[in-house]
Amino acid sequence: MKVRIEYISEGENEILIRCDKINDEILGIMDLMNLKRKKITGHKNGETYLMEPSQIYYCESVDSSIFAYTEGDVYKIQISLFELETMFRDFGFFRCSKSLVINLKVLVSLKSLIGNRIDATLKNGEHIIISRHYAKQLREILQDY
DSSP, rough: OOOOOOHHHHHHHHOOOOOOSSOHHHHHHHHHHHHTTEEEEEEEETTEEEGOOOGOEEEEETTEEEEEEEOEEEEEHHHHHHHHHTTTGGGEEEETTTTTEEEEEEEEEEETTSSSSSSETTSSSSSSEEEEEHHHHHHHHHTTT
């Protein structure tokens, strides 16, 4: 596939896809463009916030509630872990245990633990344990990164 960027001095930015048919590659590009527009609504101190998926480090289920953790804040969200994992998989969201979905784009380091678990360190210094059930899948995904 050929990629061409044309700079303009004025007017509206435009993305044009020229193809003989829509295939998986074209659909993937369209999904990535739409993914940037998706926002996650979070609640904190009686206020509602719109968050970019890239702001979220991980999401956790606690007592039937889902919380999104950013670099320094925690927000209650109304979306299930399954929905997060599915909607934002292409963005780097990965189910790492029964109660956690992590954003792989904020990983700094990984350390193998006893029992085939993984200790993942995030950009903000927090540690997340990847359960043994998901460790093999994570290792496979990271080979493609």
